[in-house]
Amino acid sequence: MLLRFFRINDPYRLLGILVILILISLPLFIDPVRLTLYELKMFVLGEVLNDGKILYAEVFTKTPPMAAWVSGWVEALFGRSQSAIQVLAFILIFFQLSFFTIILINSRAHHENTYLPGLIFGVLALFSFDMLSFSNELLASTALLFALNNLFKEIEFRVQRDQTVLNLGFYIGIASLLVFSYALYLPGVIVLLAMFTRLSVRKALLVLFGFTLPHGFLMLMFFIKGRFSSLIENFYEANLNGYDNSSMSSSSVLALCAVPTLFLFLSLFVLNREARLTRYQSQLSQIMFLWILLALAEVALAGNLEPHRLITFIPPLSYFISHYILLIRKKKRAEFSIWIFILAIASLMYLARYNKIKSVNYNTLFPAKSGHDQYSNKRILILGTDWGLFESNKMATGFYDWKLTRPVFTNLTYFENVVIIDRAFGDDAPDIIIDEENVMREVFRRIPQLQSLYHHEGYFYIRK
Numbered sequence: 001m002l003l004r005f006f007r008i009n010d011p012y013r014l015l016g017i018l019v020i021l022i023l024i025s026l027p028l029f030i031d032p033v034r035l036t037l038y039e040l041k042m043f044v045l046g047e048v049l050n051d052g053k054i055l056y057a058e059v060f061t062k063t064p065p066m067a068a069w070v071s072g073w074v075e076a077l078f079g080r081s082q083s084a085i086q087v088l089a090f091i092l093i094f095f096q097l098s099f100f101t102i103i104l105i106n107s108r109a110h111h112e113n114t115y116l117p118g119l120i121f122g123v124l125a126l127f128s129f130d131m132l133s134f135s136n137e138l139l140a141s142t143a144l145l146f147a148l149n150n151l152f153k154e155i156e157f158r159v160q161r162d163q164t165v166l167n168l169g170f171y172i173g174i175a176s177l178l179v180f181s182y183a184l185y186l187p188g189v190i191v192l193l194a195m196f197t198r199l200s201v202r203k204a205l206l207v208l209f210g211f212t213l214p215h216g217f218l219m220l221m222f223f224i225k226g227r228f229s230s231l232i233e234n235f236y237e238a239n240l241n242g243y244d245n246s247s248m249s250s251s252s253v254l255a256l257c258a259v260p261t262l263f264l265f266l267s268l269f270v271l272n273r274e275a276r277l278t279r280y281q282s283q284l285s286q287i288m289f290l291w292i293l294l295a296l297a298e299v300a301l302a303g304n305l306e307p308h309r310l311i312t313f314i315p316p317l318s319y320f321i322s323h324y325i326l327l328i329r330k331k332k333r334a335e336f337s338i339w340i341f342i343l344a345i346a347s348l349m350y351l352a353r354y355n356k357i358k359s360v361n362y363n364t365l366f367p368a369k370s371g372h373d374q375y376s377n378k379r380i381l382i383l384g385t386d387w388g389l390f391e392s393n394k395m396a397t398g399f400y401d402w403k404l405t406r407p408v409f410t411n412l413t414y415f416e417n418v419v420i421i422d423r424a425f426g427d428d429a430p431d432i433i434i435d436e437e438n439v440m441r442e443v444f445r446r447i448p449q450l451q452s453l454y455h456h457e458g459y460f461y462i463r464k
Contacts, residue, residue, distance in 0.1 A: 003325065003335045009105070009113035014098050017115065021122045024346050025090060028132055032082055033353065037247070037367045037387060038306065039082065039133055044395050046075025051428070056222075056230040058424070059398035060405045062238035065218060065231075066177040067136040074134060085134035092138055093131075097121035099145055100315055107152045109284050109319065110326060116338075120325075121318040123345050128256050128307035129353045130365060140178035141311045144185065147171035148291070148315065151189060155196045155283055165193070165203050169210025177214055180239040181302040182312075186211050188294040196283050238404060247364045253305045255359040256352060259344045260317055267324035285323075288316040306365060367391060375432055383409060384436030396430035409439040418446050425450055433461035 006013050035043070045063060049072035053059050061068065078084035101118035104110065110117075125131055131138075150168040154161060168189060176183040190207055193199045222231040254261075268289075277285065295312040302309065321341070328334035352360040367388040379396035380389055383405075399405040408417045421443060433440060436459060444451035454461040 001335065003116070003331075003338050006116045006119050007112065007114045007326075009115075011115075013115040014094075014101075014118065017097065017119050017122050018094060020119065020342075021090070021094065021126065024123070024126055024342075025132060027350065028129055028353075029083065029086060032086070033129060034366065035080075035082055035391065036130055036133065036365045038130070038135065038308075038365070039085065040367055040387060040390055042071045042085075042135075043075055043080045044390050045400060046071040046073075048395050048398055048400060050076050053398045053428075054227065056234040057227045059400055060234060060408070061400040062180075062234060062404060064136065064177050064180050064239075065235065066174070067139070067179070070136075070139065070178075086132050088134040089132050089138055092134070092142060093122065093125045096142055096145055097125070097318075099149075100318065103145070103149050103152060104319065107156065107280075107284065108278075109281060110323065112326070114322070114326065116325065117318045117322040119338075120322050120341070121314055123342050124260060124314045124317055124321075125311065127260060127345050127349055129349060130306065130308045131311065133308060135308050136178045137309050137311050140175040140182050141314075143171045143175040143178065144182065144312060145315065147175070147185070147189065151192065151287065152284065154193065155287070156280060162206060165206045166210040169207035170213055171210075173211040173214040176211075177218065179302075180235075181298050183211075184298045184301060185294055188290075188297075192287055192290060196287065234404060238401075248305045248307070249361060249364075250305060252360045252362075253307060253310070255357060256307055256348065257310070259341070259348055260313075260321075263321045263324065263341060264317055267320035270324050270327055271320065284319075288319045291316045378431040379428070380432040380434065381430035382434045382436075383439055384434060386434060386436065389434065393432075396428050397424040398428075399424065406437075406439075409443060412442055412446050422447050422450075429453065429463065431463045435459045435461060 005016060045059070045061060045068055048059055049055060049068060055061075055065060055068050059068075063071070074085060074088070097118040100121055101115050104117050105113045147168050150164050150171065154164045154168065169186065172182065172185050172189065175185065186207070190199070190204055193203065193207070197203075219228065219231065222228045271285065292313060295310075295316075298312065299305065299309060325334055325337050325341075328337060348357070351357050352362070355362070367390070368386070369388055375389065376392040378393045380393045381396050381399060382389060383399070383402065385402055399408070408420055411417055425447075433454065438459065440461060454463055
């Protein structure tokens with residue numbers, strides 16, 4: 001009955017998907033987990049920017065610019081409301097699944113026009129509780145969906161369509177300004193165009209121009225404001241010099257992905273054996289498989305295995321799994337398969353969320369509990385990585401990313417670093433300084449007037 005309902009080509013089936021997703025995700029709204037480290041960092045960055053500090057020039061972070069500005073807008077509108085970002089994430093997921101379903105229908109990717117891929121997409125997008133967060137990856141994957149739509153168009157028409165290939169590069173450029181490692185999709189789509197279209201030098205240059213267009217506009221904007229060097233150093237160089245280490249074990253992520261992976265292998269086996277695809281549909285299948293490989297390469301490059309980062313796998317998985325279910329000839333077996341898929345994903349998600357699966361450990365997704373809970377509603381500066389204190393306090397100064405700010409505090413032979421610290425403290429002196437690496441002693445020696453403002457308690461400096 002469920003499968004038959006979504007096999008009908010009727011846009012109102014999207015409302016049915018919406019109802020199912022609300023039912024699956026409702027307990028996450030009723031009983032939310034505490035803020036993850038990712039969400040906490042997003043809110044803190046938004047607060048710092050909304051205090052009037054200038055990105056990269058006064059705020060030391062390698063967060064991509066569009067992602068940083070979105071953090072500021074969200075914090076300005078909703079404060080630290082976790083419910084608000086969950087609702088925004090849910091709306092964006094529903095938009096993505098609707099758009100992806102329309103792409104497949106317009107591209108005639110299946111033998112029948114069906115809204116089943118949208119249902120599969122929506123269920124997959126809830127395989128882990130942290131997927132329901134308004135993350136940079138969620139925003140960037142939306143831009144990648146637009147790029148995928150243009151890729152399908154270019155392969156289908158096989159004619160010179162400058163706007164299509166230009167848009168393809170442009171949307172990947174936008175995605176890379178939200179998640180820098182998504183720039184890897186640029187060479188990936190050029191390879192796909194070379195494999196499935198008559199790729200000329202002109203088309204390749206158009207893709208490259210489209211990609212560089214948002215980056216060029218960004219550089220021009222910072223250059224006009226006299227902050228070009230800050231952009232290069234804190235965004236481009238910082239991201240090119242390496243990515244974060246994995247914050248969740250590969251075994252935990254593999255356990256969460258067990259059901260989608262099983263269905264993917266079943267789908268590839270059945271599709272290869274029983275499907276009778278047109279040439280164009282066969283090409284789309286190959287593109288979707290290669291898209292999975294691109295997503296794997298991007299995750300490996302970024303080195304961060306948080307579950308919400310796997311959202312780029314969802315479009316190809318939805319494509320293959322829906323193909324598999326549609327190819328099942330026996331109606332009862334097909335109906336049984338879709339129910340098993342939905343219930344298995346939802347059950348695994350909630351069992352993991354309530355720590356009922358030993359192989360899934362979410363602890364590293366949350367900020368470590370600070371042993372200094374006596375401090376709250378203070379403006380603090382943490383010279384280290386103890387982000388737990390920001391759960392009840394706000395950040396003073398713009399020294400956000402310790403990896404970037406550490407050289408400023410340790411290389412005080414450079415007078416420019418002394419000036420940066422003095423200006424930051426003059427504009428926004430913290431109430432508390434947590435000096436985990438004992439760097440403030442040399443700072444006070446270089447800037448004696450600061451030392452008179454604080455008294456020392458262990459590795460804490462409390463403002464008098």
